[in-house]
Amino acid sequence: MRTIIQSILTCPNCGYQSKETMPTDVCQYFFECVNCHQIFKPKPGDCCVYCSYGTVKCPPMQGEGGCC
Numbered sequence: 001m002r003t004i005i006q007s008i009l010t011c012p013n014c015g016y017q018s019k020e021t022m023p024t025d026v027c028q029y030f031f032e033c034v035n036c037h038q039i040f041k042p043k044p045g046d047c048c049v050y051c052s053y054g055t056v057k058c059p060p061m062q063g064e065g066g067c068c
């Protein structure tokens with residue numbers, strides 16, 4: 001299965017969408033919105049901001065189904 005590393009993150013504060021390239025080796029836990037500069041964290045139970053606010057799950061979750 002091919003891993004998707006491009007994700008569109010939607011800021012939970014202002015709704016701004018930014019296209020991001022996900023790191024394949026680490027989970028990104030914090031993300032600063034480029035529009036409102038709010039730093040946001042994953043929802044409870046999610047491992048990273050991409051799983052919570054992105055269009056696709058992070059690369060580790062796409063693979064073995066587990067992360068961190």
Ligand SMILES: [Zn+2]
Nearest residue numbers: 011014033036
């Ligand atoms: Zn924002």
